Amino acid sequence: MERIEAELLIPGGGEPVSNGVVIIDNSAISYAGPASRAPATPGAVVHKAGTVLPGMWDCHGHFLGLRTLDLGRLPLDPVPLRAARCARDLAAALRAGITSVREVGGLGVHLARAAEARISRDSAALARASARLGDPRLAIAAHQQTLDERAGRLAASLRASVARRRRALSSGQRRLAYLHPRAVVAREQAETARLLARVKALWSSSFEQRSSLLRQATSRLDALSPLKVLARGYSIATTGDGRAVRAAGDVRAGDTLHLRVRDARIETTVVDVEPVENRG
Numbered sequence: 001m002e003r004i005e006a007e008l009l010i011p012g013g014g015e016p017v018s019n020g021v022v023i024i025d026n027s028a029i030s031y032a033g034p035a036s037r038a039p040a041t042p043g044a045v046v047h048k049a050g051t052v053l054p055g056m057w058d059c060h061g062h063f064l065g066l067r068t069l070d071l072g073r074l075p076l077d078p079v080p081l082r083a084a085r086c087a088r089d090l091a092a093a094l095r096a097g098i099t100s101v102r103e104v105g106g107l108g109v110h111l112a113r114a115a116e117a118r119i120s121r122d123s124a125a126l127a128r129a130s131a132r133l134g135d136p137r138l139a140i141a142a143h144q145q146t147l148d149e150r151a152g153r154l155a156a157s158l159r160a161s162v163a164r165r166r167r168a169l170s171s172g173q174r175r176l177a178y179l180h181p182r183a184v185v186a187r188e189q190a191e192t193a194r195l196l197a198r199v200k201a202l203w204s205s206s207f208e209q210r211s212s213l214l215r216q217a218t219s220r221l222d223a224l225s226p227l228k229v230l231a232r233g234y235s236i237a238t239t240g241d242g243r244a245v246r247a248a249g250d251v252r253a254g255d256t257l258h259l260r261v262r263d264a265r266i267e268t269t270v271v272d273v274e275p276v277e278n279r280g
Contacts, residue, residue, distance in 0.1 A: 001025050001044040005035065010053035022052055055099025063089060063106040078161070079107075084154060086111055230262040248275045 002024040009020020011032050021038035023031040031038055065082025066073055074082075086107050093101065101108065122143060129142070177183060222228060226236065237245040238258045245251055251270050259266040 001041055002047065003041045003044040004047045004049055004052055006049045006052035008051045009033070010051065012054040020052065053097065056097050058093065058098045058101040061101045061103050061106075061108070063101075063103055063108045063111055065089075065107060081158065081161075083107055083111070084158065090115070227262070230260065235266075236260040248273050 004022040004024070006020045006022070007018065009017040009022065009032065011017060011020075017034050019035045020033060021031065021035045022029060023038065023041055023044070063086040064071075064074065065077065065085040067085070090111065103109070103112075125143065126140075230236070236259070238260070239245060239251065240256050240258070243250065245257065251257065251273060253270050253272055255270045257268050257270060259268060
C-alpha cells in the first residue's frame with residue numbers, strides 16, 4: 001500500500017482539494033480526497049508531493065524518433081536509433097504528466113508491446129522479490145542497475161554504429177569527390193596537357209630532323225643544278241629541234257644552235273666542227 005500526501009489534489013472531477021491524499025492499494029486507487037477524511041494506512045509507504053492530478057491524455061501523437069520535422073530522414077535513420085529516441089520521448093511525456101497517448105502513426109505499437117513486456121517482466125520480478133525480500137525498493141534498485149547496464153551497452157553500441165556510419169560516409173564522400181565531374185575533367189585536362197606536351201616535343205624533334213635532311217638534300221640539288229653550272233661559265237647548246245648537243249656528230253657546219261648561258265639565250269651558226277681528243 002502507498003499513500004500520497006499532496007499540498008494540492010486535482011481529482012479530475014470537482015474543485016481542487018488542498019491537503020489532499022491519494023491511497024493506492026494493490027495497484028488500485030482506493031481513496032482520493034481531503035486528508036481530513038482519509039482512512040488510516042498503517043505500514044503504507046508515504047510519498048510527499050506538491051501537486052497530484054490524474055494522468056493526462058495525448059490524443060494525437062507520433063513516436064517517430066526524429067529530431068527534425070524533415071520526414072525525409074525516416075529511411076535514413078536506423079529503426080533501433082529512432083526506437084531509442086522514442087524511449088526517451090516516452091519518459092519525457094511521463095514526466096510531463098501524460099500517462100496515455102493515442103499514437104496514430106509511428107513506432108508506438110511496437111513501443112507499447114515492449115513496454116507491456118517490460119512491465120510484465122518487471123512486475124513478475126517485483127512480485128518474486130517482494131515475496132522473498134519484503135521490500136520492493138531492493139528489487140527496484142537491482143532492476144535499475146540492470147537498466148543502467150543495458151543503457152550503457154546500448155549507448156556504446158549506438159556510438160560504435162554511429163562511428164562506423166561516419167567512416168562509411170567519409171569514405172563515400174571521398175569517392176564522390178574523386179568521381180565528381182569537375183575532378184574528372186581536371187584529371188583529363190592534366191592528362192591531355194601532358195600528352196599534348198609530349199606530342200609537341202616529338203613533333204619538334206621530328207620537324208628539326210626532317211628540316212635538316214631537307215636542307216642537306218637542297219644543298220645537294222643546288223650543287224647539281226644546271227643554273228649553278230651555267231653560273232661557273234659553262235653553256236648548254238641545243239639544236240634547232242631542241243636536242244642537246246653532246247658530241248661532234250650531233251652537228252655539222254651551217255647548223256643553227258641555241259646557247260643557254262647564265263643570264264641569256266644566244267642563237268649562233270656552226271661554221272666548222274673540229275673533233276678533239278677526249279683524254280678523260
